[in-house]
Amino acid sequence: MSIEVKSELNHSVSQVLNKPKESQIKNALAILLSNKAAMIGAMIIIFYLLIALFAPLLAPYDPYAINLDNKFIPPSADHWMGTDDKGRDILSRLLYGSRLSMGVGFAAVAFGALFGIMCGLIAGYYGKWVDSIIMRVMDILLAFPGILLALAIIAALGPSLINVTIAVGAFSVPLFARIVRGSTLEVKKLEYIDAVRSLGANDFVIIFKHILPNILSPIIIQGTLRLATAILSAAGLSFLGLGAQPPSPEWGTMLSSGRDFLFSAPYIALFPGLAISILVLGFNIFGDGLRDALDPRMKN
Amino acid sequence: MAEKEIPILEVKGLKTYFTTKKGTSKPVDGIDFVLNKGETLGIVGESGCGKSMTSLSILRLIPSPSGKIAGGSILFKGKDLVKLPESEMRKVRGNDISMIFQEPMTSLNPVIPVGEQIAEAIRLHQNLGKKAAWEKSVEMLRLVGIPSPEKRAKQEPFQLSGGMRQRVMIAMALACSPEILIADEPTTALDVTIQAQILEIIKNLQKQLGMGVIMITHDLGVVAETCDQVVVMYAGNIVEHTSSKELFANPKHPYTQGLLASLPNITEDVEELRTIEGTIPSPYNLPKGCRFSSRCPHSKDICSERNPELFEVSDDTKVRCWIYSDNWNNQSKREEECLNEKHS
Numbered sequence: 001m002s003i004e005v006k007s008e009l010n011h012s013v014s015q016v017l018n019k020p021k022e023s024q025i026k027n028a029l030a031i032l033l034s035n036k037a038a039m040i041g042a043m044i045i046i047f048y049l050l051i052a053l054f055a056p057l058l059a060p061y062d063p064y065a066i067n068l069d070n071k072f073i074p075p076s077a078d079h080w081m082g083t084d085d086k087g088r089d090i091l092s093r094l095l096y097g098s099r100l101s102m103g104v105g106f107a108a109v110a111f112g113a114l115f116g117i118m119c120g121l122i123a124g125y126y127g128k129w130v131d132s133i134i135m136r137v138m139d140i141l142l143a144f145p146g147i148l149l150a151l152a153i154i155a156a157l158g159p160s161l162i163n164v165t166i167a168v169g170a171f172s173v174p175l176f177a178r179i180v181r182g183s184t185l186e187v188k189k190l191e192y193i194d195a196v197r198s199l200g201a202n203d204f205v206i207i208f209k210h211i212l213p214n215i216l217s218p219i220i221i222q223g224t225l226r227l228a229t230a231i232l233s234a235a236g237l238s239f240l241g242l243g244a245q246p247p248s249p250e251w252g253t254m255l256s257s258g259r260d261f262l263f264s265a266p267y268i269a270l271f272p273g274l275a276i277s278i279l280v281l282g283f284n285i286f287g288d289g290l291r292d293a294l295d296p297r298m299k300n
Numbered sequence: 301m302a303e304k305e306i307p308i309l310e311v312k313g314l315k316t317y318f319t320t321k322k323g324t325s326k327p328v329d330g331i332d333f334v335l336n337k338g339e340t341l342g343i344v345g346e347s348g349c350g351k352s353m354t355s356l357s358i359l360r361l362i363p364s365p366s367g368k369i370a371g372g373s374i375l376f377k378g379k380d381l382v383k384l385p386e387s388e389m390r391k392v393r394g395n396d397i398s399m400i401f402q403e404p405m406t407s408l409n410p411v412i413p414v415g416e417q418i419a420e421a422i423r424l425h426q427n428l429g430k431k432a433a434w435e436k437s438v439e440m441l442r443l444v445g446i447p448s449p450e451k452r453a454k455q456e457p458f459q460l461s462g463g464m465r466q467r468v469m470i471a472m473a474l475a476c477s478p479e480i481l482i483a484d485e486p487t488t489a490l491d492v493t494i495q496a497q498i499l500e501i502i503k504n505l506q507k508q509l510g511m512g513v514i515m516i517t518h519d520l521g522v523v524a525e526t527c528d529q530v531v532v533m534y535a536g537n538i539v540e541h542t543s544s545k546e547l548f549a550n551p552k553h554p555y556t557q558g559l560l561a562s563l564p565n566i567t568e569d570v571e572e573l574r575t576i577e578g579t580i581p582s583p584y585n586l587p588k589g590c591r592f593s594s595r596c597p598h599s600k601d602i603c604s605e606r607n608p609e610l611f612e613v614s615d616d617t618k619v620r621c622w623i624y625s626d627n628w629n630n631q632s633k634r635e636e637e638c639l640n641e642k643h644s
Contacts (some may be wrong), residue, residue, distance in 0.1 A: 199394030
């Protein structure tokens, strides 16, 4: 396997010599493409993204339409995943719900990454007391178990999907900050930073043009892996009734409403549960593959 | 020329100190020199003697917070750089004074095409559009002798060899036609054949652009090839300041003599190269007297008691050594007398 990867690599390197740009990206892509698990992960993610994008076209029924004559229908030709306690088509609800669940995940990670990267860059670049203050705040955030912190934030802000996004994002902030700070410390010592400073560049240019692009790999890796956790946490919070409220087809909420019929109609909870697990698995194995491809040093 | 031209750079009593938990280190401890337009000044010395810190001090790029310019002045065309606010200093860097670093392999941003890096340096100081800056950067690459510069400009640093990258660094440093170029060991990391080419490029561009060059090196061959005047540094002090010719023909300071003696001689067949015994004193714990006294073959009592000043031996030569003072002969006489007394 490793030999295969190497030959792929050599191949891509020789290609690179003829085609200058996108060199490292090509390199990483070659490693990523040869990683079967990562490719399965990528396919899962793409599949889900397509579903979210085309949900209205794919859904056979209205996800909110209550039809009490049709309740508790097991999976059948008309309703592939059956119907729930109010006669709503589970498949349609799942398809629409993918928009909510994935949307919350992406928004939360984007929020966490934005603040985390800022804090990490500033702490790492300026050092001294700025670093101490920012990183101690991050340590405090990290000291809470993630879900507990999210619960506290929602308790303060009130239950809603937006607040879940903020809460889940908040406990990603310190993780991004730590990774970005570490990489910044490493990169800012390199000679080319001195070189651009000797040319008269200011801190803003140095941080955003010369440091940030060089520490993107760990950020992308962390982002992908955090997406899995964020989706899971958001679904968990909705399951507890702190996020999306019924009749919203958010997967956690659907799981929660299926809980009461676990013995009589297990399919109501089964399908949202499966949807969450497979997506989280997809992000995790893709994230691992991405890490191997972008940062070989982090392997093991 | 009726009047003497104002020098473009005048360093007076420059002191750069580092304060750490171990104490205060003094890598640059009161140095003076003058650089005129179109002239090349060499700063020579072994590792840790303060030559790189001198150059970083001129651009005010000493690692903070531990490092600080503790005294002295750096006059650039009469303007004191030590007192300049940071925002003004940024305008000087790259525009008036630029620097080439020792390690071409790590001195370029690995993810940005080299042409864009040069263009960025140009746009930091000149009000040029993206396209104009790009064209100028290609022009700069051509100037430093890179073949097919249009193609090379689009490449990333890892696609260029060490010599190429050093040329890119030179192009970047010279993009805004600075008046002073500081070259911090520009050839140390390169092959000997490439070294000569790079020095040649710097020399030619200096002629074309009329800039002053400060050549920092531990390689006396580079000095012989490029420099007009030379400053020899030892443990944060200038120990000899002379013309390049004088340095090789007639070295005055015992340290300089030792340096030249340790060069391999092509006509001699020796088993081992000559060295200077001992090591440079720690910058945290400098001796009270002459800093070279512990390694000096001529050392006398006075040497370990007081650090000599720079004695002017001739018009263009200054030496920091008691041998060139009047005291030296008295000392010798006194010692002789002592010896005679003992004998009798």
